[in-house]
Amino acid sequence: MATIDPQHAADPATLAQAWREMPDARGHFGPYGGRFVAETLMAPLEELAAAYESARNDPAFIAALDADMADYVGRPTPIYHAERLSKKAGGAQIWFKREDLNHTGAHKINNTIGQALLADRMGKTRIIAETGAGQHGVATATVAARLGLECVIFMGSEDMRRQATNVYRMRLLGAEVRPVESGSRTLKDAMNEALRDWVANVDDTFYIIGTVAGPHPYPAMVRDFQAVIGRESRRQMLERCDRLPDAIVACVGGGSNAIGLFHPFLDDASVEIYGVEAGGDGVATGRHAAPLSAGRSGVLHGNRTYLMQDDNGQISATHSVSAGLDYPGVGPEHSWLKDIGRAHYVAVDDNDALAAFHECTRIEGIMPALESAHAVAYAQKLAATMAPDRIVLVNMSGRGDKDMASVAEAAGERL
Amino acid sequence: MSRLDTRFSALREAGRTALIPYLTAGDPRPDATVGFMHALVAAGADVIEVGVPFTDPMADGPVIQAACERALVHGTSLSQVLDMVAEFRRDDGDTPVVLMGYLNPIDRLGLAGFAERAAAVGVDGVLIVDMTAEEAPEIMPTLNAHGLDAVCLIAPTTSESRMARICENAGGFVYYVSFKGVTGSSSLDVSSLGGQIERIRGYSRLPVAVGFGVRTAANAADVARVADAVVVGSTLVRCIADGGDDLAATREALGTTLAGMRSAIDAQDSNNREERRA
Numbered sequence: 012m013a014t015i016d017p018q019h020a021a022d023p024a025t026l027a028q029a030w031r032e033m034p035d036a037r038g039h040f041g042p043y044g045g046r047f048v049a050e051t052l053m054a055p056l057e058e059l060a061a062a063y064e065s066a067r068n069d070p071a072f073i074a075a076l077d078a079d080m081a082d083y084v085g086r087p088t089p090i091y092h093a094e095r096l097s098k099k100a101g102g103a104q105i106w107f108k109r110e111d112l113n114h115t116g117a118h119k120i121n122n123t124i125g126q127a128l129l130a131d132r133m134g135k136t137r138i139i140a141e142t143g144a145g146q147h148g149v150a151t152a153t154v155a156a157r158l159g160l161e162c163v164i165f166m167g168s169e170d171m172r173r174q175a176t177n178v179y180r181m182r183l184l185g186a187e188v189r190p191v192e193s194g195s196r197t198l199k200d201a202m203n204e205a206l207r208d209w210v211a212n213v214d215d216t217f218y219i220i221g222t223v224a225g226p227h228p229y230p231a232m233v234r235d236f237q238a239v240i241g242r243e244s245r246r247q248m249l250e251r252c253d254r255l256p257d258a259i260v261a262c263v264g265g266g267s268n269a270i271g272l273f274h275p276f277l278d279d280a281s282v283e284i285y286g287v288e289a290g291g292d293g294v295a296t297g298r299h300a301a302p303l304s305a306g307r308s309g310v311l312h313g314n315r316t317y318l319m320q321d322d323n324g325q326i327s328a329t330h331s332v333s334a335g336l337d338y339p340g341v342g343p344e345h346s347w348l349k350d351i352g353r354a355h356y357v358a359v360d361d362n363d364a365l366a367a368f369h370e371c372t373r374i375e376g377i378m379p380a381l382e383s384a385h386a387v388a389y390a391q392k393l394a395a396t397m398a399p400d401r402i403v404l405v406n407m408s409g410r411g412d413k414d415m416a417s418v419a420e421a422a423g424e425r426l
Numbered sequence: 427m428s429r430l431d432t433r434f435s436a437l438r439e440a441g442r443t444a445l446i447p448y449l450t451a452g453d454p455r456p457d458a459t460v461g462f463m464h465a466l467v468a469a470g471a472d473v474i475e476v477g478v479p480f481t482d483p484m485a486d487g488p489v490i491q492a493a494c495e496r497a498l499v500h501g502t503s504l505s506q507v508l509d510m511v512a513e514f515r516r517d518d519g520d521t522p523v524v525l526m527g528y529l530n531p532i533d534r535l536g537l538a539g540f541a542e543r544a545a546a547v548g549v550d551g552v553l554i555v556d557m558t559a560e561e562a563p564e565i566m567p568t569l570n571a572h573g574l575d576a577v578c579l580i581a582p583t584t585s586e587s588r589m590a591r592i593c594e595n596a597g598g599f600v601y602y603v604s605f606k607g608v609t610g611s612s613s614l615d616v617s618s619l620g621g622q623i624e625r626i627r628g629y630s631r632l633p634v635a636v637g638f639g640v641r642t643a644a645n646a647a648d649v650a651r652v653a654d655a656v657v658v659g660s661t662l663v664r665c666i667a668d669g670g671d672d673l674a675a676t677r678e679a680l681g682t683t684l685a686g687m688r689s690a691i692d693a694q695d696s697n698n699r700e701e702r703r704a
Contacts (some may be wrong), residue, residue, distance in 0.1 A: 012439060017543060034690065037560055037561075040634075045561050046558055046559075046560060046561060046605035047556040047557065047558065047561055048484075048558065048585075049556060049579065049581070049582060049603075050558065050578075050579040050580060050581040050603065051485075051486070051581035051582070051583050051603060051606055051607075052455065052583075053558055053583070053584065053588060054583035054584065054585060055583065057585075095643075115684070192490050193488070194482065195494075196483060197646065199482065199571075200482075203482050203483075203484045205486060206484045207485075207487070207608045209644045210607055210608055211606055211607040211608065212606075213583060213606055214606075282532075290474050307534075308533075309530045309533055309534065310528075310530045310533055310556065311482060311530060312482075312484070313556070320534065321530060322532040322534065323501075323503035323504060323505070323535075324480075324504065324531035324532070324533060324534030324535065325481045325498060325530075325531070326481040326482050326530070386485075397523060403472055
């Protein structure tokens with residue numbers, strides 16, 4: 012196992028080598044990740060890991076994936092210079108990576124396209140997925156419709172209320188949306204329920220996890236499918252600005268859009284990396300969803316990672332205005348990047364995210380998803396501390412159309 | 427010899443199948459659990475499996491999830507569960523107790539400290555549902571060093587190579603998950619059970635217990651035909667749910683349900699012995 016002593020994290024050569032080798036064969040990112048599941052799931056996870064390994068080394072699979080990314084998803088997505096927002100921040104130049112322009116409105120489809128092609132290749136006929144804000148559910152229902160696969164989406168009943176439009180979209184796409192009433196009735200409970208379904212239906216069912224969490228190989232596989240964001244961004248920045256950005260910023264719930272942006276930049280020592288967690292009512296209040304900022308290492312949903320938990324090891328209820336960030340864990344690679352100091356993790360609370368949503372909407376004409384608004388808010392703060400010749404690249408991970416009800420509710424209005 | 431080994435070898439000599447009831451500690455409230463455990467022993471339990479409540483029991487069905495939620499309303503912690511075992515041990519020094527739960531509460535308490543306290547209060551075995559053989563190198567030796575048996579799960583999907591690795595570390599008994607699914611969710615397919623158990627016996631000399639899906643006395647007898655032990659969980663937890671605040675009534679219902687299974691198993695055992703003689 013490749014291990015890293017955080018005390019020696021300053022040695023860039025060792026680090027660069029280490030993150031290219033992560034995870035190890037058993038899915039560990041340093042002390043994080045791994046496979047902590049009930050025995051019944053071990054065989055299907057091994058089958059999945061082998062199938063993915065074979066697919067990613069198969070030029071025909073990669074060609075099919077690339078073709079879908081271009082013709083169906085609409086990639087490459089552009090980078091956009093948010094000049095008015097930059098001027099308002101009064102410092103560095105803020106650029107957006109426009110994942111909101113993808114088919115279905117968010118980065119989620121980068122991953123579901125990849126996993127659905129893999130499911131098809133493995134001969135699975137039924138797709139299941141968990142969803143929080145509904146973007147992953149919609150992206151999954153979309154690819155299932157296209158490939159003619161049966162599709163069941165698990166969604167917390169609280170999230171179904173917050174994201175009614177996305178529930179309707181999934182149903183129009185032919186998916187069955189199953190309400191989850193256990194626990195806090197949000198994303199983590201939807202994931203429990205999807206895992207339970209998978210245990211019972213491993214023979215014909217492929218579980219498309221929507222983020223870089225879960226048991227190995229999911230964190231690495233989802234990262235690989237999302238890394239197209241960072242690869243494109245890196246190339247586009249060099250083409251447009253003849254240089255790399257000084258800082259890159261993305262919101263982190265489970266962390267798939269963030270790792271997708273970050274990973275191709277890990278070797279670029281000049282690029283500062285910022286992951287923005289959901290501060291909810293404020294990290295100090297305990298009502299938030301910021302495990303990297305205020306959690307501790309533990310085991311949930313098949314992997315070891317930072318978790319929000321109490322002193323007895325029970326998982327804490329989370330709070331965020333954005334359903335997509337409302338998760339008590341985070342992808343294990345983020346936990347490792349935090350420990351070795353390669354990425355910084357910060358929190359933005361509900362009010363600041365909502366303010367950024369409104370500002371971005373009014374002065375750029377771009378309505379960010381509430382998740383992405385957390386990243387925009389932090390980028391504004393960060394840019395203000397930097398010189399105007401500096402560049403901050405923000406992942407605009409999704410569009411905000413789905414959030415109209417939440418935004419109106421926060422403003423005390425009714426649609 | 428550990429308490430589990432002693433119990434299982436006595437049962438084997440007598441040609442009897444072990445009956446292992448499960449309950450979630452702290453359900454419906456913390457002061458109920460020890461009384462329930464004694465009632466189960468009186469009704470014929472050979473080993474007791476005590477579930478440590480967890481917020482996210484991903485291998486359990488709705489019945490045990492709800493039990494966890496009821497226990498957690500009262501803040502039932504792993505530390506309190508260990509206190510319950512200590513209290514049980516004051517009146518029962520013989521019945522083996524196996525803790526069953528998820529890794530995170532143990533991780534939070536600290537593995538070494540947990541193992542030391544668990545052994546001291548009289549826990550005999552520990553089954554960590556989401557702890558796989560691959561991730562276990564640190565955990566198994568720590569449990570073993572404190573004289574605790576690491577009870578391991580084997581599933582219908584477990585490959586031969588994994589089975590060998592799992593059996594190498596396992597202690598107490600091997601827990602065979604009788605079908606692909608979560609606890610309490612489906613009924614048993616006894617036809618394939620015999621072959622699966624024979625497969626496990628090729629790798630381990632430990633007794634094989636079968637759980638997940640034993641609902642009725644008839645199910646229990648069917649399992650007793652081929653396995654060394656029968657685990658019954660959701661059916662008993664349902665008794666606890668139905669009993670609500672009336673703990674005396676619940677103790678009686680638990681006793682009646684388990685005693686029914688006990689007699690069915692005993693009848694099957696005596697048939698098994700006859701067959702062997704013939």
